[in-house]
Amino acid sequence: MYTYTEFDRAFLAERNAQFRAQVERRIDGSLTEDEFRPLRLMNGLYLQLHAYMLRVAIPYGTLNPDQMRKLAEVADRWDRGYGHFTTRQNLQYNWPRLRDVPDMLDALAEVGLHAIQSSGNTIRNVTTDHFAGAAADEIADPRPWAELIRQWSTDHPEFQFLGRKFKIAVTGSAHDRAVTRFNDLGLRLVRRGEEIGFEVTIGGGLGRTPMIGKVLRDFLPQADLLPWLEAVLTTFNLAGRRDNKYKARIKILVHEQGLDTLRKQIERHFALIRPAWRGADQTHLARIAADFAPPRFRSAPLDGFHRARDTDPAFRSWTDTNLTRHRHPEHAIVTISLKPHGGTPGDATSGQMRVMADLAERYSHGELRISHQQNVILPHVHRSDLPAIHAVLKRHGLATANAGLISDIIACPGMDYCALATARSIPVAQQIAARFHELGLEHEIGPLQIKISGCINACGHHHVGHIGILGLERAGVETYQVTLGGDSSEEATIGERTGPGFSAEEIVPAIERLIMAWLDLRRNSGETFLQTYRRLGAAPFKAALHSRPQEVRPPAHAA
Amino acid sequence: MQRPFTPKVVTASDLLIGDVIYLAADDSWVRELSRAEVITDEAHAQLRLLHAEGQQDRVVGPYLAEVAIGENGPEPVHFREEFRRCGPSNLRHGKREHAERPAERSCA
Numbered sequence: 001m002y003t004y005t006e007f008d009r010a011f012l013a014e015r016n017a018q019f020r021a022q023v024e025r026r027i028d029g030s031l032t033e034d035e036f037r038p039l040r041l042m043n044g045l046y047l048q049l050h051a052y053m054l055r056v057a058i059p060y061g062t063l064n065p066d067q068m069r070k071l072a073e074v075a076d077r078w079d080r081g082y083g084h085f086t087t088r089q090n091l092q093y094n095w096p097r098l099r100d101v102p103d104m105l106d107a108l109a110e111v112g113l114h115a116i117q118s119s120g121n122t123i124r125n126v127t128t129d130h131f132a133g134a135a136a137d138e139i140a141d142p143r144p145w146a147e148l149i150r151q152w153s154t155d156h157p158e159f160q161f162l163g164r165k166f167k168i169a170v171t172g173s174a175h176d177r178a179v180t181r182f183n184d185l186g187l188r189l190v191r192r193g194e195e196i197g198f199e200v201t202i203g204g205g206l207g208r209t210p211m212i213g214k215v216l217r218d219f220l221p222q223a224d225l226l227p228w229l230e231a232v233l234t235t236f237n238l239a240g241r242r243d244n245k246y247k248a249r250i251k252i253l254v255h256e257q258g259l260d261t262l263r264k265q266i267e268r269h270f271a272l273i274r275p276a277w278r279g280a281d282q283t284h285l286a287r288i289a290a291d292f293a294p295p296r297f298r299s300a301p302l303d304g305f306h307r308a309r310d311t312d313p314a315f316r317s318w319t320d321t322n323l324t325r326h327r328h329p330e331h332a333i334v335t336i337s338l339k340p341h342g343g344t345p346g347d348a349t350s351g352q353m354r355v356m357a358d359l360a361e362r363y364s365h366g367e368l369r370i371s372h373q374q375n376v377i378l379p380h381v382h383r384s385d386l387p388a389i390h391a392v393l394k395r396h397g398l399a400t401a402n403a404g405l406i407s408d409i410i411a412c413p414g415m416d417y418c419a420l421a422t423a424r425s426i427p428v429a430q431q432i433a434a435r436f437h438e439l440g441l442e443h444e445i446g447p448l449q450i451k452i453s454g455c456i457n458a459c460g461h462h463h464v465g466h467i468g469i470l471g472l473e474r475a476g477v478e479t480y481q482v483t484l485g486g487d488s489s490e491e492a493t494i495g496e497r498t499g500p501g502f503s504a505e506e507i508v509p510a511i512e513r514l515i516m517a518w519l520d521l522r523r524n525s526g527e528t529f530l531q532t533y534r535r536l537g538a539a540p541f542k543a544a545l546h547s548r549p550q551e552v553r554p555p556a557h558a559a
Numbered sequence: 560m561q562r563p564f565t566p567k568v569v570t571a572s573d574l575l576i577g578d579v580i581y582l583a584a585d586d587s588w589v590r591e592l593s594r595a596e597v598i599t600d601e602a603h604a605q606l607r608l609l610h611a612e613g614q615q616d617r618v619v620g621p622y623l624a625e626v627a628i629g630e631n632g633p634e635p636v637h638f639r640e641e642f643r644r645c646g647p648s649n650l651r652h653g654k655r656e657h658a659e660r661p662a663e664r665s666c667a
Contacts, residue, residue, distance in 0.1 A: 010568055027575070048652040049639075050646055052577040095652060098575050098603065101657035246649035344649045364590055424642075426649045478638060 002147045002291045003369065004112040008429060010107045015116060015155070020102035027099065031151065042122060042160070045101055046113025048419045054093045054101060055118040056108060057125040060146040060170070061131070061370040061377075062088035065346055065357035068368055070111040072350035072357070078104050081371045083353065087410055087459055088167070089370045090118055090129050094417055094478050105399045110310045116154055123153035125235070127169045129178045133294060134379035136325045142172035144289040145225060148281065152226050163240040164248035166233065168235055170204075174490065179372060181213040181492035182206055182464060184250045185232060189204035190219060190477050197221050201253030202232065202262075204492075206458035211251045212492045214259050216266070218386040222285075224270075227277045231270035239265065284308045295365035297328040300384045308387040315390050317443070318401040323386075326379075332386065333377040334364075335371070335403040336393060341437035342430050345411045346374030355396045362387055372461075373410055375403065406448045406515070407433035410461055410471075414454025414471060415478075421454035423471025423478035424504075428452055431508045436515070445515060448529045451486070464488035466530045480507040482514075484541055485533045500541045510545050517544030567604050568595040568633055569611045570643070571621035578641045578653060580618065582611055588618065590654070592644045593632045598623075 006014075019039070025035040040046075056071070063071075071091055072285040075083050078100045079093040086092055096104060108114060118125055126146045133141040149168060153159065159166070169183040180186030186201035186396030198220040204213025220228055236250045239257070254262055310318045324333040336356060338424065339345050348356070356376050360368045363385045369377035393399040402408045409432060412418065414425030429452055436442050451465030455472070462468030468483035479501040502510045515529075521540055522532045533541060569582035570581030570592075589595060591634050598604040604623055611621035613654040626633035635641040642648070645666030646655035655666060 027616070032615050033619050047572055047577055049643060050578055080650075094592060094647075096577075098577065293588070415642055416649055421661075424648065426647075 001062060001114075002059075002143075002288060005322070008112070011155075012112075012114055015043075015114070015517065016102060016105045019105065023098060023102055038120060038133070038161075041120035042117060043101075043105070044118035045096075045098075046119060046419070047419050048094070049415070049421075050417065051095045052101070053417065054096045054104060054115060055086070055115055056091045056093070056115050056117040057257075058089050058091060058113070058370050059150050060126055060128040060143050061130050061372075062132075062143060063368040063370065064111075064366050065361040065368070066176070066443060067111045067113055068353050068357035068360070072112065072353035074107050075350040075353070078108075080302075082347055082349045084344070085348065085370050085376070085414065087372050087374060087375045087461055088125060089130070089372055089413065090125055091370070092185050092413075094413075094502070116536055117311075119162050123149075123156065123159055123162075123166045123168065125151070126150050127167070127178055127183070127285075129171045129173060130335050130369040130373075130377050131177060131379065132172055132326060132381070133325055133367075134331075135173055135177075136327045137175055138172045138327065139146075139191055140172050141292055142170040142187070142189055143286060144171045144292050145187070145222075147288050147292075148226065149229065152229070152281075153286075158230075159237065162233070162237055163242045164245065164250075166236065166250065169227075176488075176490040176492075177371075180204070181486045182210075182461075182488060183213065185229070186213045187225075192219050195221070200228070202259075203251040205251045206247055206461060206463050207249070207504065208246060208456045208458075209249075209251065209255075209465040210458070210494045211255065212494065214254060216259065216263060223282055224274070226281050227274050228266075228270055230273060231266045234269050235262065235265045279519060295367075297331055297378055297380070298382060299330055300382060302330065302383050305383045305386055308390075312387075313322055313396070314399070314401070315387060317397055318390055319386060321401045321405060322403040322444075323373075330383055332381050332383055333390065334381050336376040336398050337376065337402050337408060338375050338398075338498035339398040339402055339408050339433065340397055340400050341407055342434040344426050345409055345429050348376070352396055352398055355392060355398065358405075359389055359392060360365050373408065375408070397508070402433075402442060403477070404447050404449070405443065406436050406445050406450060408547075409433060409450045409452060410465070411452040412454050414452075414460075418454060418459075420457060421471070422456070422473045423454050423480065425452040425454040425460055425469075425471055428480065428504070428507055432511055435508055435512060436507060439512075441515070441519075444525070445519070446525075446528055449488075450511075461488060462486075463494050464492075465495060467514070467559075469507065469511075472501065474501060478504045480504070482507075482510065482545060484538060485530065487530065496538050498538065498545055500546070513544050513547065516543060518542065564599065564601045564604075565636075566626050566628060566633065567598045568592065569598070569604075569621055570576050570624045570640075571597070571611060571618035573586070574611075574617055574619055580619075580620040581606060586610070590657075592635070595626075595633055597626060597628065597633045600660050 170187040173176040200217040201213030202216040364378040409429040411425040411429035415421035453460035453462040464486040481501040483495030487493040584596035646653035
């Protein structure tokens with residue numbers, strides 16, 4: 001993992017001192033709210049529905065145990081003893097007080113964490129594959145480049161007042177777990193002969209105008225990465241619209257100008273600035289890469305693991321769903337679900353954070369990851385340690401065996417917290433998860449992604465859910481629109497709207513009708529929801545959703 | 560034809576804590592909607608809003624929120640204001656911690 005230098009520490013201290021002074025000036029009345037708002041947003045501080053909210057960046061989703069413990073300490077000392085992990089691999093505190101925020105930031109800085117550019121019209125926290133450095137299907141660990149981008153973009157003087165926010169995601173695998181095609185800029189490591197470079201996509205995004213990123217460069221040499229990014233951002237900064245907030249993202253620029261026109265502008269600027277990049281960035285990258293050297297994976301007998309699988313059904317079920325293949329055959333990537341049935345997706349108490357930190361220290365080479373699915377990952381676990389890990393997780397309410405299943409729901413905070421929301425998300429997620437747990441169908445249903453957003457801004461990624469749910473207000477009540485067939489992977493697909501929305505009371509039964517109908521439609525137990533949808537199209541699914549409850553025949557599979 | 564003026568309260572966020580507050584008739588800021596001044600006259604509403612907007616060192620983002628007059632005084636008309644009045648529905652934090660107070664009993 002990247003370790004802070006003296007320069008990094010000094011920069012962070014200075015930045016936090018600057019923000020402390022800004023907070024003081026706001027409190028003593030020297031700054032109006034209009035003057036203060038852009039300053040607080042640049043430091044991750046929102047004012048939400050019930051309180052301030054501090055969004056802490058977890059760069060590319062990577063944490064060490066001390067950082068996780070510090071997140072717990074900050075939650076206990078200045079918040080309500082918990083944190084909310086988000087769909088952009090950040091952590092949000094929902095109850096900070098304005099006067100405390102500078103102290104919170106100083107505490108976070110002690111372990112190299114910050115909230116810089118986790119909001120505002122700047123380059124946001126760079127996200128990546130939460131299995132980076134561990135996945136069996138990876139070309140290379142993308143995190144050194146993500147860290148390079150973090151350093152380049154942090155406080156970059158040219159890009160502090162962009163027309164709109166700018167999100168970058170990087171992945172090192174062909175299988176896209178980082179939703180790169182729905183970021184303003186997506187980087188995918190690719191190999192050409194012996195050389196590794198990037199496929200660059202641009203103009204992806206969700207929100208009110210969902211668009212799939214288009215390929216801007218099919219192979220960008222590594223050494224050109226930063227000058228190329230700088231050319232893209234400069235072009236966006238100059239050419240992007242500023243007349244209308246809703247048309248200010250780069251996806252609109254791509255859409256209106258066309259990819260070829262935009263590419264020419266970027267290339268022109270790139271040619272201008274490239275000679276000034278003389279390799280210091282590459283020297284620095286080499287130093288960063290050394291920090292991300294893979295751990296030394298050990299070899300040990302696996303008898304205990306197999307014995308536990310044979311004798312403990314709960315352990316077996318958990319290992320069936322919550323493990324992913326590791327690059328080292330005796331190891332596994334563990335997903336710790338933050339989706340207990342009926343719980344709030346993505347929430348972890350300070351006690352749970354400390355447990356996960358201890359487990360990472362003891363069993364995962366001191367590494368934790370936050371996934372955009374709002375779960376926590378132990379990336380490097382020897383399989384012989386899994387029974388011990390599972391036992392600890394079980395004691396702390398962290399052993400839910402549902403990674404990738406119907407109750408592993410992404411949900412934004414919605415109108416329970418967010419000032420922008422038009423409806424609640426959390427209760428819908430809680431009720432769906434509880435209902436399918438009660439029906440006992442979760443494992444039979446298999447891989448299925450439900451994603452819920454409480455407004456059109458789509459923080460809950462509803463457009464790319466296999467089942468997407470969007471909460472809106474219609475005639476003074478919460479209404480939920482359903483989309484189907486979305487996919488955030490390399491097969492990037494925007495879900496199709498199914499028709500009129502459902503009330504808060506109707507939405508969970510509607511999802512149940514949909515699933516019951518699909519269980520009857522699928523070819524066999526191996527066919528996933530998405531596969532059936534692609535095979536049959538939307539019609540039978542829409543019919544099930546919008547049929548009256550009594551018209552639905554109870555499927556033979558129902559418990 | 561001009562629509563009749565519907566009752567309003569002045570509401571905002573507290574600068575230091577960030578929680579939901581309402582302007583009371585005695586010019587204090589209160590945390591319970593039941594104690595807010597109910598404004599039934601449009602001109603008076605604008606004056607009270609101006610009064611709130613002048614308190615930059617105390618409140619953030621004041622606005623007029625529509626209310627209906629119920630048994631316990633003013634009650635939200637829009638569900639967003641109901642969530643602001645009651646706090647989040649998933650945890651007993653914020654206003655929900657104090658939901659046992661008589662006027663806030665209707666918060667489920």
